[in-house]
Amino acid sequence: TIDTEAKAYYLGLMLTDGNVHKMKRNTEQYRIQIALQSQDRDILERFKKELHSSNKIIHYQKDKRDECIFSIHSVKMAYDLSKQGITPNKTFIAELNYNIPPDLFRHYIRGIFDGDGTVYYSNEHLHFGFYGTHKLVTQVQDWLIEQINLTRHKITDKETVSFTTYQKRKDIENFYNLIYTDASFYLKRKKEKFDSYL
Numbered sequence: 001t002i003d004t005e006a007k008a009y010y011l012g013l014m015l016t017d018g019n020v021h022k023m024k025r026n027t028e029q030y031r032i033q034i035a036l037q038s039q040d041r042d043i044l045e046r047f048k049k050e051l052h053s054s055n056k057i058i059h060y061q062k063d064k065r066d067e068c069i070f071s072i073h074s075v076k077m078a079y080d081l082s083k084q085g086i087t088p089n090k091t092f093i094a095e096l097n098y099n100i101p102p103d104l105f106r107h108y109i110r111g112i113f114d115g116d117g118t119v120y121y122s123n124e125h126l127h128f129g130f131y132g133t134h135k136l137v138t139q140v141q142d143w144l145i146e147q148i149n150l151t152r153h154k155i156t157d158k159e160t161v162s163f164t165t166y167q168k169r170k171d172i173e174n175f176y177n178l179i180y181t182d183a184s185f186y187l188k189r190k191k192e193k194f195d196s197y198l
Contacts, residue, residue, distance in 0.1 A: 018086065020082070
């Protein structure tokens with residue numbers, strides 16, 4: 001049941017940076033995991049705490065980048081996540097779950113942004129955006145237009161991913177206020193870029 005900020009946020013993060021993996025074809029064994037850059041370890045520590053787990057967070061190198069991963073094995077959690085749209089091989093079918101309570105939906109979007117969103121400087125100006133399936137990026141944009149009158153931008157489709165970005169100061173301020181006001185869970189490095197710009 002998605003009834004707290006933490007659950008909504010981590011569901012969004014699971015949709016983008018997490019996965020559910022069936023261990024063996026003929027048995028009901030599932031591994032649920034989230035992998036992040038090592039500098040974002042605190043978000044995995046807090047996820048681990050939310051689950052009351054004693055499992056270790058593992059560090060490893062991927063493409064010359066330090067990453068960390070937290071995983072657990074749970075059939076029940078795999079089934080619960082499947083009801084929320086988090087299934088094995090979800091990469092190319094990911095879409096928004098509109099069953100999240102309206103008052104928690106911005107936390108869900110922030111989890112998605114922390115997983116597959118981007119915030120960066122170009123020519124001394126801040127840009128932010130989203131990557132994902134065409135459907136997911138379209139849905140996120142439509143929801144943000146409805147909530148904060150975000151400027152509608154073209155969604156660019158590449159071979160394996162779709163994306164769109166925004167750079168108007170009004171959009172940056174409104175997006176920032178929507179997702180970070182009274183927020184307890186977020187990637188510090190992303191929020192700090194907004195903070196320094198604003």
